[in-house]
Amino acid sequence: MNRTTVLGGALTVALAATLVQGPAYAVDDFPITVTPAEAAPGEPITVTGDATDPVCADDGVVVTFIYTKPDGTTGSTTANTVADAAGHFSAGLNVPATAVAGAPASVSAVIADCTPPGGPTSNRASENEAFEVLAYEGTFTVSKTSAKPGETVTFSGTNCWGGDVAVYLADVEIEGVTLNPDKTFSGSFTVPNAPGGVYELGAECPGTDYEVKAFTLVNPVSVAPPATPVPGRPRFTG
Numbered sequence: 001m002n003r004t005t006v007l008g009g010a011l012t013v014a015l016a017a018t019l020v021q022g023p024a025y026a027v028d029d030f031p032i033t034v035t036p037a038e039a040a041p042g043e044p045i046t047v048t049g050d051a052t053d054p055v056c057a058d059d060g061v062v063v064t065f066i067y068t069k070p071d072g073t074t075g076s077t078t079a080n081t082v083a084d085a086a087g088h089f090s091a092g093l094n095v096p097a098t099a100v101a102g103a104p105a106s107v108s109a110v111i112a113d114c115t116p117p118g119g120p121t122s123n124r125a126s127e128n129e130a131f132e133v134l135a136y137e138g139t140f141t142v143s144k145t146s147a148k149p150g151e152t153v154t155f156s157g158t159n160c161w162g163g164d165v166a167v168y169l170a171d172v173e174i175e176g177v178t179l180n181p182d183k184t185f186s187g188s189f190t191v192p193n194a195p196g197g198v199y200e201l202g203a204e205c206p207g208t209d210y211e212v213k214a215f216t217l218v219n220p221v222s223v224a225p226p227a228t229p230v231p232g233r234p235r236f237t238g
Contacts, residue, residue, distance in 0.1 A: 029127045030056075030087075032063075034107045038132035041099045041161045041207040047079070048090045049109050049126055054116035055087040056124060062110045063091040067133065068103035070164045070206040075099075083111065098163050100206040101135035133207070136161050140203045140210040148218045149193040155203070156186040162206025169215065170199045191217060 032049040039045055047063045063079045075098065081091040089109075099105060109126040138159035147153055155167060160183045167174045167187060177187040185203070196219035202212040 029125055030109075032107065032109050032126045032129055034129050034131060037129075038134050039095050040101070040134040040136050041095050041097045044092055044094050045107075045131075046090060046092050047107055047109065049083075049088070051083050051087040051089070051111055051114065051124060051126075054114070054119050055085075056083050056111045056114035057085050057087060057117060059083050059111050059114055061089045061091065062112070063093065063107065064110070065093055065095070065105070065107050065131070067096055067099040067105040067131075069098055070100055070162050095133060097161060098206065099133045100162065101133050101209070103133065105131040105133050107131050135209045136207055138203075138205065138208040138210050140213070142201060142213055142215075145201070145213055146216040146218060147191045149191050151191045152188055153191060153215075154186070154188040155201075156184065157203050157205075157210060158184050159208055160185050160203075160205035161208050164206055166204045167202070168204075169201050193219070195219060 030049060030051045030053075032047055035046045035048070045065075049061070051059070051061075059082065061081045061083055063081065064076055065078070066074060066076045069075045075096060077093060077096050079091040079093040081089050083089040091109075107129045111124045113121050114124045115121050136159050138157055140157045141155065143154040144151075157165070157167075160179060163179075165177055165179045165185045167177050167185075169189065169192075174187060174189045177185055179185045194217055196217050199215045199217060200212050201215035203210045
């Protein structure tokens with residue numbers, strides 16, 4: 001699955017406009033470099049830029065990381081730095097812990113008062129750089145992968161990033177899953193009286209991927225197909 005996605009430039013400029021006030025941005029956006037260009041939630045990145053042509057000398061810079069939250073809304077985090085006499089700058093920040101892996105994210109920078117030597121003061125915005133939020137790998141363990149209706153299956157998982165977890169059997173989300181501060185989770189479910197067969201049993205967290213289990217429901221008695229379930233929360237990663 002290709003996780004690289006891009007936020008529109010209009011979104012970044014709109015957010016930047018809420019951070020600073022002043023003249024319109026210059027047409028000639030200045031370049032920035034994001035290192036690395038992809039990282040998992042919580043990991044550090046460095047943003048460097050060259051505000052030249054004209055030079056923004058000794059001016060404040062706001063670097064903004066825009067990302068997608070687990071509920072689908074847009075979040076942001078910022079870092080402040082200062083350009084040197086040649087217009088160069090560098091700032092470090094961490095990918096937010098709640099950033100959804102594979103969802104839209106980008107990085108940009110704004111200089112509210114560009115004061116080039118001998119030139120007029122103006123606002124300047126950088127190019128908008130797409131960023132790929134990577135997923136962690138977690139472990140998902142179940143007490144059994146084959147059971148009859150009425151039996152209890154317990155499960156647990158580790159390394160759940162993003163502050164949310166969903167465990168599902170086929171298309172039905174399992175209720176009562178406990179997510180702990182150390183990013184582990186656990187729970188249990190009673191095997192439903194559904195037609196025998198092999199179903200997907202999986203777990204999802206916004207910043208973590210888990211191996212999907214093949215769960216065999218053993219039911220030799222013919223039963224009516226279950227009603228179409230109402231979809232639960234969206235799947236954060238693929």
